[in-house]
Amino acid sequence: MLFNSLEFVLFFIVVTTLFYLSPHRFRWVLLLLASCYFYMAFLPIYILILGGTIIIDYFAGIYIEKSIGRKRKALLILSLVANIGVLCVFKYYNFINENIGLILSFWHHSNPLPYLNILLPIGLSFHTFQAMSYTIEVYRGNQSAEKKFGLYALYVMFYPQLVAGPIERPQQLLPQLKLNDTFDARGVSAGLQQMLMGFVKKLVVADRLAINVDYIYNHSADQSGKSLAMATVFFAFQIYCDFSGYTDIAIGAAKVLGIDLMKNFNRPYLAASLSQFWHRWHISLSTWFRDYVYFPLGGNRVGKLHMYVNLLVVFLISGLWHGAKWTFVIWGLLNGFIMIIESMFKIKTKPGNGISTLFKTLLTFVLICFTWIFFRAPTIDNALYILKKIIQFDGSIKSGTDHFYYSFLVIGFLLFFEIITEYTPGVYKYLPNTFASRCVYYVLLLAIILQFGVFNGSQFIYFQF
Amino acid sequence: MNKNVKLFLVKLLAVICLLITVDFVAGLGLKALFYKQKGGKYYKITHALKDAQEDILIFGSSHASEHFNAPLMQRLTGKTVFNFGNQGQTLFYIYPLVKLAILHHKPNLIIVNLDYNELAYNPEAYERISIFLPYYHINPVIDSAIALMPYNESLKCHSFLYRYNSTLGNSILYTYNKGLIKNIENLGYEPIPGDICNYDRTDKTAISSNNTNFDPNKINYLLQVIHAAQTNHVKLLVTTTPIYNYDVYKPNAYKQKLQQILTKANVQYLDYGNNDAFKGKCEYFSDDTHLNPKGATKWTIECSNFIKAIFAGSIK
Numbered sequence: 175m176l177f178n179s180l181e182f183v184l185f186f187i188v189v190t191t192l193f194y195l196s197p198h199r200f201r202w203v204l205l206l207l208a209s210c211y212f213y214m215a216f217l218p219i220y221i222l223i224l225g226g227t228i229i230i231d232y233f234a235g236i237y238i239e240k241s242i243g244r245k246r247k248a249l250l251i252l253s254l255v256a257n258i259g260v261l262c263v264f265k266y267y268n269f270i271n272e273n274i275g276l277i278l279s280f281w282h283h284s285n286p287l288p289y290l291n292i293l294l295p296i297g298l299s300f301h302t303f304q305a306m307s308y309t310i311e312v313y314r315g316n317q318s319a320e321k322k323f324g325l326y327a328l329y330v331m332f333y334p335q336l337v338a339g340p341i342e343r344p345q346q347l348l349p350q351l352k353l354n355d356t357f358d359a360r361g362v363s364a365g366l367q368q369m370l371m372g373f374v375k376k377l378v379v380a381d382r383l384a385i386n387v388d389y390i391y392n393h394s395a396d397q398s399g400k401s402l403a404m405a406t407v408f409f410a411f412q413i414y415c416d417f418s419g420y421t422d423i424a425i426g427a428a429k430v431l432g433i434d435l436m437k438n439f440n441r442p443y444l445a446a447s448l449s450q451f452w453h454r455w456h457i458s459l460s461t462w463f464r465d466y467v468y469f470p471l472g473g474n475r476v477g478k479l480h481m482y483v484n485l486l487v488v489f490l491i492s493g494l495w496h497g498a499k500w501t502f503v504i505w506g507l508l509n510g511f512i513m514i515i516e517s518m519f520k521i522k523t524k525p526g527n528g529i530s531t532l533f534k535t536l537l538t539f540v541l542i543c544f545t546w547i548f549f550r551a552p553t554i555d556n557a558l559y560i561l562k563k564i565i566q567f568d569g570s571i572k573s574g575t576d577h578f579y580y581s582f583l584v585i586g587f588l589l590f591f592e593i594i595t596e597y598t599p600g601v602y603k604y605l606p607n608t609f610a611s612r613c614v615y616y617v618l619l620l621a622i623i624l625q626f627g628v629f630n631g632s633q634f635i636y637f638q639f
Numbered sequence: 640m641n642k643n644v645k646l647f648l649v650k651l652l653a654v655i656c657l658l659i660t661v662d663f664v665a666g667l668g669l670k671a672l673f674y675k676q677k678g679g680k681y682y683k684i685t686h687a688l689k690d691a692q693e694d695i696l697i698f699g700s701s702h703a704s705e706h707f708n709a710p711l712m713q714r715l716t717g718k719t720v721f722n723f724g725n726q727g728q729t730l731f732y733i734y735p736l737v738k739l740a741i742l743h744h745k746p747n748l749i750i751v752n753l754d755y756n757e758l759a760y761n762p763e764a765y766e767r768i769s770i771f772l773p774y775y776h777i778n779p780v781i782d783s784a785i786a787l788m789p790y791n792e793s794l795k796c797h798s799f800l801y802r803y804n805s806t807l808g809n810s811i812l813y814t815y816n817k818g819l820i821k822n823i824e825n826l827g828y829e830p831i832p833g834d835i836c837n838y839d840r841t842d843k844t845a846i847s848s849n850n851t852n853f854d855p856n857k858i859n860y861l862l863q864v865i866h867a868a869q870t871n872h873v874k875l876l877v878t879t880t881p882i883y884n885y886d887v888y889k890p891n892a893y894k895q896k897l898q899q900i901l902t903k904a905n906v907q908y909l910d911y912g913n914n915d916a917f918k919g920k921c922e923y924f925s926d927d928t929h930l931n932p933k934g935a936t937k938w939t940i941e942c943s944n945f946i947k948a949i950f951a952g953s954i955k
Contacts, residue, residue: 180791194644359647396835396926570833579808609650617657621665624800625807629769 175215177423178376178629185212189333190430194357202351205431206324209333213296216337220295223260224331230256231305232326235312235319246313253309257302264294269498297337299495303462305330308344310466317344325351334427338420340438340458350433358432363612365429370619372422377627379584380416383408385628386581391550394560398569402560406543409550411585414442417456441592443542446534448512451542459495463488482517486510496549501557505548512541580626666799673773673806676813680725681806683827684774687723687740694718695946696740697827698733699752701726706880706930707750708939709826715943716950718747722827729764730757730860731784735771737864738780741871748874748946751864754928755879755894755912758861760854765789772802787856830932835883836921851892858900865904874949877901878909880938881917883924909945911938 175181189208196204214221234253238246262270267290275285308329311317320326329348335341390397390405397405418439425435438457445451452460464473471484486507493506547564551557594601605611676682687696695718697707703724713720723736733751740746768788771781775796785792795801868875877897894912901908916937917923923934930938 180794357641357644357647359643362647363650393926579812580805583808609653613650613654613657616654617661620658621661621800624662624798625665625669625804627804629795629801629804 175212177420178373178381181215186427186430193431202325202328205333205351206328206331209328209331209336212333213331213336216296217293223264223295224301225327227257227260227302227305228327228330231309231330232320232323234309235326236321238309238312239319250309250313254306257306261298261302263290264292264298266494266498300339300341301330301336303341303459303495304339307341307462307466311344317348320344320348332428332433334424334431335435338417338424339456340421340424340436341462342435342458346436347433353432361432362430365426365431367612367616368426368429369423370426370616370623372419372424372426373623373627374619375415375419375422375588377419377623377629379588380412380414380419381628382584382626383412383415383581386578387412387550391560394551394556394563397563398571399563399565399567400569400571403564403567404571406547406550406560406564408581408585410443410539410543410546411588413546413549414439415588441596443539443589444535444592444596445538446531447516447538448509448541449516451538452509452513459492463492467491482514485513485517489513500554501548501551504554504557505545508545508548512545584626662798662800666803669800669803669807669810670773672810672814673803676810679809679813680770681773681809682813683723683725684736684739684770686721687736688774688777690743691721691723691740691746692719692744693721693826694747695720695750696737696746696748697722697724697750697752698736699724699750700728700754701829701929702754702880703750703752704827704829705831705925706752706935706938707828707942708830708932708935709828711936711939712943712946713826715940716946718946718950720826722825722829724752724827724829725770727763727767728770729761729767730857730864731764731768731787732770734860734864734867735778735780735784738867739778741867741873742778745871746873748876748949749864749868750876750878750942750946752878752880753861753897755891755897758853758857758893758896760852760857762789764854764857768792769804772796772804773806775802828935830935831925831929832931833925834922834931834933835924835926853893853896858896861897861900862904865900865906869904874907876907876909876946876949878942879912881911881914881923881930881934883917883919883921883927885913885918907949909942911941916941 175185185208189204192204193201210221213224231253234249234256238249238253241249271285271287271289274287278285308317308320308326312319320329325348328351329342329344330336332342332347332351387405387409390401391409394402421438425438428435436458440454440457442451442454445454468484468488471487472480473484474481476484489506489510490503491506492509493502493504496502496505544561547560548554548557551560673681674685676685695712695716697703697709697720701724704722704726705724707720707722707724709720709722712718723740725732730753737749737751765788768784769792771785772792774781775785775793776782782793785796865875898908911917917930917934920934923930923937925931925934
């Protein structure tokens with residue numbers, strides 16, 4: 175059940191209505207049942223896998239809390255192995271197997287391991303990381319183990335953020351699931367407003383850009399360098415609006431239910447350096463890697479060379495987290511290398527004068543677009559071909575679709591609002607804040623969706639991870 | 640009920656009422672602008688619906704709109720011609736349009752251009768039926784095509800704004816942009832310049848497969864096109880235009896099925912997919928399957944000769 179489907183709209187209305195009609199003590203039960211239904215709408219059988227890891231982590235949490243010393247550590251490792259094991263089987267087995275086969279073929283040996291014809295459970299990387307966050311925090315003593323199995327299951331399965339985050343921390347989400355808030359009209363209204371913005375980003379911007387991007391990238395051999403460069407810029411905005419649109423819908427849907435999820439995006443393309451970009455892009459994943467990988471490896475408090483290795487390790491894992499393909503590995507490593515170069519040359523991220531900030535922002539955007547080529551291209555060869563064509567910058571722009579002008583229009587509007595919000599946030603307080611003005615605003619957003627939205631039911635890009 | 644909840648529901652109702660009003664009023668405005676278009680993809684449908692009077696009507700995808708030089712064909716055959724080809728379209732577009740055009744006018748010849756894999760199931764083909772959304776409830780044949788679409792389109796069409804989804808840009812461009820309106824002189828022909836002589840073709844691998852997934856709806860629509868032409872006593876010619884690298888799109892079960900249906904119905908089929916005059920000649924193509932104006936001219940001449948032979952009675 176995709177957020178951008180009529181089914182989800184109906185599901186959301188029914189669940190929210192039942193939620194507020196239910197007695198407070200049963201609300202979490204309703205949310206858990208709804209979350210199970212939501213997950214099973216994709217592939218019902220996979221609920222058993224998710225259920226299995228939930229059981230393991232639930233008991234691991236309880237026993238970790240009760241244990242001390244080596245036993246405590248062993249239980250944590252057991253839980254992590256179970257989670258990473260599921261990830262490995264479903265996400266990385268065929269990738270590893272394929273590469274083993276390639277290596278063996280080099281010595282003229284055939285690969286004895288079979289290929290597994292399995293589908294990747296939806297949002298596996300997201301809920302696995304959220305589950306691991308729980309056991310690690312219990313191990314560290316920052317979170318007490320949840321005694322109610324159902325509540326823990328809801329923490330992992332909470333439907334708005336189940337399939338693509340934000341990856342929540344137990345300290346943030348679990349207490350909210352236990353609260354029995356009464357109906358807060360302001361919260362519900364704010365949540366609906368954020369959901370609407372998410373739908374605008376997804377349906378009007380991301381899916382519109384996707385039409386051009388998909389056409390040009392899928393016919394890269396027929397495209398000029400200029401067309402491919404344009405498609406890469408379009409992809410940068412497509413993936414941003416696709417993922418941040420999803421996040422807005424998730425955060426908004428949770429807010430309607432009285433639950434605050436963490437902010438996941440903060441105008442990332444206005445970052446003046448790549449390190450700043452990673453503080454603004456997929457914040458819940460960046461902070462996850464910071465807290466559970468980068469800091470334990472030593473973070474910044476080690477020698478320079480060690481720190482650079484740490485950065486590379488984090489971005490290598492980040493690349494692999496996104497997908498079991500060499501293109502993602504290269505994408506991750508490229509980000510790591512650029513971060514190292516930034517660190518080596520101590521590129522300041524604090525805003526300087528207007529021109530230098532503009533230059534740094536544009537340069538950062540170009541570097542990000544460069545890395546996105548590897549993220550979007552199906553193979554490394556194709557990515558290198560596209561890169562070569564872009565550097566040649568030959569030919570003319572041939573869109574091949576009639577969505578071309580809309581694409582520039584929607585990017586223009588998006589940038590306009592992002593720049594206003596970034597540099598003159600106070601401007602919004604001058605706007606009228608009456609019910610009538612809000613009403614006009616909501617209807618305008620809905621009308622924009624109905625007139626300019628793309629309703630082809632396309633999946634969210636990050637659902638595949 | 641809690642007072643807060645009551646107030647919220649009243650406000651929500653107000654938003655819904657305002658939305659319905661805006662949807663209706665804006666929909667009317669969009670509709671008025673929509674039917675003023677003098678070119679572009681929607682103009683072709685409106686033309687078929689309202690005032691198509693040409694002798695030869697050409698239907699198909701971009702392989703029709705970019706390959707059939709209608710003004711040239713008009714000069715060569717001495718018949719009036721209009722090219723209804725629209726990018727990315729399939730039989731789901733062709734049949735309703737044929738049916739609409741035949742309703743008020745009996746042409747001398749209908750040309751339907753089909754790709755080899757036209758009868759294959761392709762989910763995108765269903766999404767592209769959305770081109771008919773602005774014409775919802777105008778004719779049952781259009782409504783039945785829309786009913787084939789996924790995502791409950793018939794339900795969404797209750798919104799007037801949604802019916803005219805993404806049409807505002809087209810409506811403005813093809814109503815007020817004099818340069819684009821001029822294209823109407825091309826009689827629906829949309830040439831795409833450029834050639835592929837400087838492009839690397841090495842990454843092209845064969846895409847034909849032994850796995851076949853026929854679309855029964857498309858087969859039905861093809862049979863309906865044939866039926867509509869034959870019951871109205873209109874000559875029907877099915878064509879497949881030249882392909883640069885025939886080996887990539889080499890014949891498969893889809894082509895055989897297409898040929899089988901056409902042969903059984905006694906329909907003329909002009910197949911240039913593997914024609915030596917075009918195959919491998921980069922100067923005629925703007926990509927693997929699309930002819931550039933030079934290629935389109937050559938193809939139109941060849942096709943016009945065939946049409947003249949049909950009208951002369953030497954091909955039956």
